[in-house]
Amino acid sequence: MKPFRYERATDVPSAVALLAEQPHGAFLAGGTNLVDLMKLEVATPEALVDVRRATSDRIEELPDGGLRIGAAVTNSELAADRTVRRRYPMLSQAVLAGASGQVRNLATTGGNLLQRTRCVYFQDTTTPCNKRDPGSGCSALDGYHRELAILGSSPACVATNPSDMAVALAALDAVVHLQGPLGERVIPLTEFHRLPGAEPERDTVIEHGELITAVDVPPLAMMTRSTYRKVRDRASYAFALVSVAAALEVTDGVVADVRLALGGVAHKPWRAWIAEEALRGARVSTESFQAAADAELAAARPLPGNAFKVPLARNVIVHSLGDLAEFHQLGEELR
Numbered sequence: 001m002k003p004f005r006y007e008r009a010t011d012v013p014s015a016v017a018l019l020a021e022q023p024h025g026a027f028l029a030g031g032t033n034l035v036d037l038m039k040l041e042v043a044t045p046e047a048l049v050d051v052r053r054a055t056s057d058r059i060e061e062l063p064d065g066g067l068r069i070g071a072a073v074t075n076s077e078l079a080a081d082r083t084v085r086r087r088y089p090m091l092s093q094a095v096l097a098g099a100s101g102q103v104r105n106l107a108t109t110g111g112n113l114l115q116r117t118r119c120v121y122f123q124d125t126t127t128p129c130n131k132r133d134p135g136s137g138c139s140a141l142d143g144y145h146r147e148l149a150i151l152g153s154s155p156a157c158v159a160t161n162p163s164d165m166a167v168a169l170a171a172l173d174a175v176v177h178l179q180g181p182l183g184e185r186v187i188p189l190t191e192f193h194r195l196p197g198a199e200p201e202r203d204t205v206i207e208h209g210e211l212i213t214a215v216d217v218p219p220l221a222m223m224t225r226s227t228y229r230k231v232r233d234r235a236s237y238a239f240a241l242v243s244v245a246a247a248l249e250v251t252d253g254v255v256a257d258v259r260l261a262l263g264g265v266a267h268k269p270w271r272a273w274i275a276e277e278a279l280r281g282a283r284v285s286t287e288s289f290q291a292a293a294d295a296e297l298a299a300a301r302p303l304p305g306n307a308f309k310v311p312l313a314r315n316v317i318v319h320s321l322g323d324l325a326e327f328h329q330l331g332e333e334l335r
């Protein structure tokens with residue numbers, strides 16, 4: 001590991017000011033991703049500004065009925081929060097589907113959003129990788145790409161975003177609060193992460209020195225009946241091959257409203273806008289769920305080693321919606 005300086009910020013202004021002085025520095029939160037990448041010399045910051053005590057570690061009610069999640073709230077605290085579990089079960093389920101209890105105890109909301117891809121070449125400094133070393137090439141295209149993207153990729157990079165939490169937040173219409181040297185910004189989660197295009201080294205729209213201070217989730221009654229389903233190679237300690245965050249509102253057998261986002265399929269959490277559009281006003285049926293999934297996945301451009309993800313994503317979408325529809329049916333019968 002390369003030597004680095006360490007400083008601890010006590011509040012948001014001092015965190016921003018400290019990093020502004022360090023063009024080759026980075027914020028440090030739980031360290032569960034950044035420190036691993038430093039050991040591999042994939043990340044080589046000259047200075048770390050520890051922000052664990054600078055940002056809020058609380059989950060607060062907003063006046064409109066939504067929630068504000070401080071950037072330093074740990075993944076464990078977020079998943080266990082009673083209000084989150086009751087009002088936004090997909091968020092609690094998504095966080096619990098990630099990592100392990102020990103990692104979640106350290107990992108924070110801010111750090112989770114900025115964790116880097118698990119593409120094996122990105123983590124191996126002996127191989128070409130445009131994300132780690134721009135212009136060097138993409139080893140995954142003709143190499144190992146089983147876990148990588150089927151939607152929105154580019155010839156420069158086919159990596160996937162590894163976060164489970166971000167998939168739920170994309171479906172929830174969450175917004176990210178940033179504080180930087182030039183002031184505050186609020187960015188919808190769906191616009192926070194980028195597609196790779198010609199600049200795969202940039203995962204998000206965040207600028208150097210901008211600190212995530214909080215994430216807001218708006219109130220949405222239908223989210224009390226929401227779900228997160230993750231398919232992976234092992235039952236725990238594995239990243240998603242495909243995941244689906246879904247919520248469904250049904251009135252008289254017709255889809256009144258729906259939220260759908262996919263993980264493990266793209267460089268960013270993939271909000272399934274096309275499928276949502278196809279579903280609103282459609283009769284609840286396996287056929288309409290399949291048609292919506294097909295419409296979303298028509299843009300898929302898999303590689304030979306991950307073509308299996310297209311039917312897998314279709315099946316997980318259809319089954320997640322089917323479970324929610326059955327739940328509605330049961331609710332109506334019990335009423």
Ligand SMILES: Cc1cc2nc3c(=O)[nH]c(=O)nc-3n(C[C@H](O)[C@H](O)[C@H](O)COP(=O)(O)OP(=O)(O)OC[C@H]3O[C@@H](n4cnc5c(N)ncnc54)[C@H](O)[C@@H]3O)c2cc1C
Nearest residue numbers: 029030031032033034098099108110111112114163164212
């Ligand atoms: C073995 C293992 C398995 C895992 N499995 C999963 C999984 O299945 N699903 C999943 O979603 N995740 C998984 N993770 C990832 C884990 O969730 C992340 O490592 C964690 O969420 C990162 O949070 P952190 O606070 O430790 O971030 P850090 O490692 O401290 O930081 C990560 C990045 O965020 C930046 N950063 C941190 N806080 C802020 C802030 N407030 N503002 C601006 N920048 C900031 C840092 O500079 C760094 O670039 C796994 C991790 C491990 C080690």
Ligand code: SF4
Nearest residue numbers: 119129130138157158
């Ligand atoms: S897919 Fe992206 S992260 Fe992986 S080797 Fe190619 S450029 Fe690097």
